[in-house]
Amino acid sequence: MRPRLLVALLLLLAAAGVCGRLGVWQLDRAHSRSQAALEQRRAAEASTAPASLDDVLAPQTRFDGDLVGRRVAVRGVYSAAGQFLVSGRSVGGRNGYLVLTPLRVSAGAGGTQPLPAVLPVVRGWLASPDGARLVPPPGEVTLTGYLQASEAAGTTDLAAGTTDAISSGELANIWGGPIYAGYLVAATSQPAQADGLTWLPPPAAPGGAGLNLQNLAYAVQWWIFGGFALALWSRLVRDEAALAEESSGPRARRDP
């Protein structure tokens, strides 16, 4: 009888393994489907007019996590003198620099700030610094882009014109406040900026796109099926043990 149990164990373990693997597959599908849903939402959002920055975020206020990736439009004037290169940033697997330029935001209807607020703008990425491409468009520009949360303070000396972090707290010391507690990843500029800068992709929300609930439920169900296989085996073992005890006990089996 032992070999039969061993075969059953192997079969049921295999079944449990297959169920476990199917659960993992569904978990992957839960990821990829919610990712697809996110991209669809992004595409739908991109076809509608962006929100005005004034309506979404005020200077010197907390940057809520759900603002990450929000598409906004803003008008203002670049101050070329305050521009930084952010080192050690890769796009498409290539290492390079981000161009970070302060934008003095034009006062909206309710703008009462004595000094125009400054919004850090990532104007794009480039592989190596090149003076001609770095000059921002003069005068008032209209930008659209995506909001991103400020980073922690960097470790480099900002005076050198290069930094390794986009930190509003740090930048406010140099640019002068008031400053927004987040930055803009620019996607379009009117008038256009110099060629040679690569736009950054829209930032992803923290925690990713979440999980598709249907596939998550399927994943759990597959794991429960796997548990059934194991329960079945333990049942077989117990039956076998009971039989063995009986046949060695004083009572003989009454019928076949």
Add this chain to the structure above:
Amino acid sequence: MPTDLSPAAEESRILKAWAALGRYRVMAYVTGAWLLLLTLEVILQWVIDVNGDHRPVIGEWVPIVHGWVYIAYLVTVFLLWTTMRWGLGRLVAMVLAGVVPFMSFVLERRVHRDAVAELGDQVSRTTLAP
């Protein structure tokens, strides 16, 4: 079927089996009905493609709920199969019946008939036993 238990234990097993048989009957019907709904949804969504792009027609909840109903069904199947001490073939058939349309209704009748026959048989033998 081996009946090597004391009369009292055997009687309690038979009572358990009757309860398990009732629960199995309920779940066989619920699972069967839900499976028909799921089949309809699959046809509407994947064959006819009512909404285009193979989007859910009746609802995304139909397959999800079927999954959980099926799990509850499997629990009742397992408990019945254990107390009835049937062979593995019958277990496989009952497990399959939850995913083949109409099969659970058909199989439930046969399982019920067999179980009643076996349990009735065992009751009479238990009461006659010393």
